[in-house]
Amino acid sequence: MRVLVVTSWFPSADWPGGAPFAVAHAKAIARHHDVRIAHLRLGGGGLPQEEHWAGLPVTRIPISPRRPGAYRVLRRMTAEADVVHSMAFSTIGVLAPLAPVIRRRWVHSEHWSGVLDPVSVSPTWQRLAVARHLLRLPKAVSAVSTPFARVVRRFTGHGVSVVPCVVDASFTASPQPATPPLRLVAVGGLVPGKRPVLAVETLASLVGDGVDARLTWVGDGPLRSAVHSRAAELGLADRVDLVGSVAPDKVADHVRAANVFFLPTAGETFLAAGAEAIACGRPVVLPRTGGFTDYVTPSNGVLADADDPASLAAAVRDAASRFAGADPEALRATVIPRFGASAVADDFDLFYRRLES
Template identity: 45%
Template sequence: MRVLVLTTWFPDTGNQATAPFNLKHVQAIADDHDVRVVHVRLGGTGAVVSENYGGVPVTRISISPLRPLGYLALARHVWAALKEADVLHTMAFTSAVVAAPIHAFRRTPWVHTEHWSGMADPASVSKLWVALSWLRYILKLPNVVTAVSTAQAKQLSRFARGGRVDVVPNVISVSKEKINRTAPANGVTRLISVGGLVLGKRPLLAVQTLALLRNQGIDASLTWVGDGPLRANMVAAAAAAGVTDHLSVTGWVEPQRVQQELRKADVFFLPTSHETFCVAAAEAVAAGLPAVVTDLPAVRDFLTAENSVLVGNDSAQDFGAGVELALRRFANVSGETIAATIPSAFAPVLVVEEFTRVYARAGALSL
């Protein structure tokens, strides 16, 4: 099929950490279908850029309230592209908002994939989003809506057409390299977190947990792979707790570097407050690491007692106890055994099969 992906969330060479899960979905789809991507840069003012990114043709178009005619240029481009497409596939909620006026005049079968956790709880985002949350009913316009987890599908069902949301998970690949987990080097427990330094990931709680573990006699260190507005706060909290020498913040790094950092660690640790899937945890388990993560409905599709400790409360004491339990539970469990717990349904070849079925259900041309 000829698939036009329209998304407001997509990585580029300047920020490879933006929505890598969308790129992996696109690359999986491109294995079986002819895919083109239109990346809408909300608030941008740059010129239209056409390039190949990650093996897929991408056109990047900026639109801004300061330049309302930019939307007309986007509409013309998308309209022309839809003439050559069998299916429109939007990814992330703002993409559906952008696409809706264009789709009203071009009835190409439409599939929407949602990733945003703010869809479930507008109050956790802002007062403005609470006021505008009625926009969620735009999801009744696509022929089919997909979610990345069972929990998210249930949350979105009241906004989707017919109350049905299909689950097509994120792509998680298990490395073909031999996975060797060894005992902590020199008795040091090497924790790793991956994600943005933002409120939802709770990096300050991670620092509190690190300090607690060290105060309890556990020689723990924490590497946080990522960056964000709370970086200075996190560094200050580490200094106040006396753990500066045991905290490393890498900033944003390339995906290959993330894998390298995971292979240096003993336990993946993320005290996140909300997720629709948690790709970072799944990738850590796929790399052979046990995970200590907040007990959220979205992670229960793949985190179990065989590969993780799920923490039901929100204190440093609870997460510290979770880390200690993980160290005991998985002390003699091989990396291969942990990696094997990741469901095969997350493999690219099976993800694209699911999307192919979804496209057919949406009314696109069948193969």
């Protein structure tokens, strides 16, 4: 089928690492279908531009009330598609005027944490989250995890399919490095929702209990200085390494250099970084709530009983002990091929069948 993926979140030259989940989903769909991308540049200027990204044809369309001509390009592209597949919640509002003509072939995949918990996003995005009732417009909706689907279902008025994020085959397993020290790694933005300061305080609890531990954080954000300050206050400056943003193909190197993936996140719709860490052969330690409960089990990780430093530290000690010397391929097998591109491509084929009902 001719599938038009319409999304306001997609990487570009000025945002090369953005929205990897959208790229991975589009590439999975392209295994069985003819896929084109309509990338909506909200509030952007200029003319629509054609290019390729990750092997996919992309039309960058500036969407602005002052540029109705660009909107006509979007109307034409949707008219030529057998399936209009929107991704990212903000995309729904742009497509809403076309609902009468596209609804019978319109599906939507939701990833955004603002739908799950509006308070977790910035005030600007919270204003968008109040429009969650727009999820009723597409004929079929998917979410990236079972817990997230339960929330999304409240706004759709009908069933929600679960199509998970893709774990790329490049995340291959390797044995853990020797200990001590116990090497922890986190992957995510240095933002309030990921709670990096809590990660430092958990490290302090471990060190206070006599564990020779180190923390590497892959990612950047506005809390960098706060994390540095808290680490210094706790005497951990030499135990915390904030490596900043790295190229997507280098993330796995940092994960494989650690013994345990640890992220005290406040909430996630799926947490691809956690599944990717398991695919690298590393156990994960996470709080007990979030979309990752679809794949974190006693065979590949530990869910903390509470989200205070002592409880999180206890979970880290449990994981370090239980998974010391664990077969990395056995850990990887708990998420691959389940979340591989081929499996997700099949999930989307099944999802598209809802258009026939």
